[in-house]
Structure formats: C-alpha cells, structure tokens
Amino acid sequence: MSDRLPTRSQLLRACRDGKPLPDHPVLRRACELADLHARSLGAVQAVVADLDEQRARLVRDIDRWAEVRLPPAHGGAYLHTESLGAVIDRLAQLSARAYAAMADDAEWDLWFAWERLAELAVGYEDLVTELATGRRRLPNAVSLPFNLRIL
Numbered sequence: 001m002s003d004r005l006p007t008r009s010q011l012l013r014a015c016r017d018g019k020p021l022p023d024h025p026v027l028r029r030a031c032e033l034a035d036l037h038a039r040s041l042g043a044v045q046a047v048v049a050d051l052d053e054q055r056a057r058l059v060r061d062i063d064r065w066a067e068v069r070l071p072p073a074h075g076g077a078y079l080h081t082e083s084l085g086a087v088i089d090r091l092a093q094l095s096a097r098a099y100a101a102m103a104d105d106a107e108w109d110l111w112f113a114w115e116r117l118a119e120l121a122v123g124y125e126d127l128v129t130e131l132a133t134g135r136r137r138l139p140n141a142v143s144l145p146f147n148l149r150i151l
Contacts, residue, residue, distance in 0.1 A: 059085035073137035
C-alpha cells in the first residue's frame with residue numbers, strides 16, 4: 001500500500017477505467033465515487049439520497065487516510081477551502097459528467113465538462129505539491145460540514 005497521494009493521471013485513470021492501481025485506498029475510493037456519480041445521473045431522488053450517503057462515507061475515508069499520512073504543514077501554511085476527499089469527490093463527479101456528455105453528443109456541454117475536469121485535475125496536482133511541501137494544509141476533516149450536492 002502506498003502512503004503517497006496518487007498523481008493526477010492515476011486519479012483520472014481510476015475515475016475513468018474503474019480499475020484503480022492495486023492497494024491504494026484513495027484510488028479505490030475515487031473509483032467508487034466516480035461509479036456512484038455515474039449511477040446518480042438521471043436517477044430518482046430516493047436513489048440519489050442513498051448514493052449521497054455512500055459518497056459521504058467514501059469522502060470521510062479519504063480524509064481520514066490523508067490526515068494520518070500527509071506531512072505536517074508549516075506554521076504559515078495556507079488553509080485549503082475543501083478537504084482532500086471533497087476535492088476527489090468533485091473530480092469523480094466531473095469525470096462522470098464528462099463521459100456522460102460524450103454520450104449525449106452536445107458539443108457545448110462536452111467542451112464545458114472536459115474543460116472543468118481538466119482545470120480541477122490541474123488544481124488537484126497543485127494541491128498535492130503544496131501539501132507535500134507543507135505550504136498548504138487541509139481543514140480538519142472531522143469537523144467539516146459536508147455538502148453533498150455540488151452545483
């Protein structure tokens with residue numbers, strides 16, 4: 001099992017292929033998150049509510065994993081606005097939407113979905129670098145109110 005955060009490419013591959021790299025808990029959960037988001041597209045509200053509960057557990061698992069494995073931040077490190085699990089959940093959501101947009105054949109929606117996914121993937125990569133160097137810290141995952149519905 002790896003104690004390092006996955007790269008942007010590994011994370012995107014896990015969201016796309018449904019086959020995370022062996023023995024990496026973050027990639028396994030990212031894969032599960034992408035599957036839950038794909039299942040929620042067009043689902044009825046009762047099903048979405050159940051999927052959201054499952055997502056919340058996966059996000060919490062990622063946050064707990066990161067909390068004990070990331071290096072300590074420097075005293076003046078900037079606070080990130082979201083937990084790591086929330087960032088990965090958004091990436092999984094955008095990934096599911098981007099692949100769904102390909103099937104819908106709506107050119108503008110397709111471009112917009114892939115553009116947002118690419119921007120967040122770069123943001124994730126920057127966050128990983130800043131966390132590894134101690135220049136950024138994550139909010140306390142235990143006390144975060146988790147808003148499951150992303151607009």
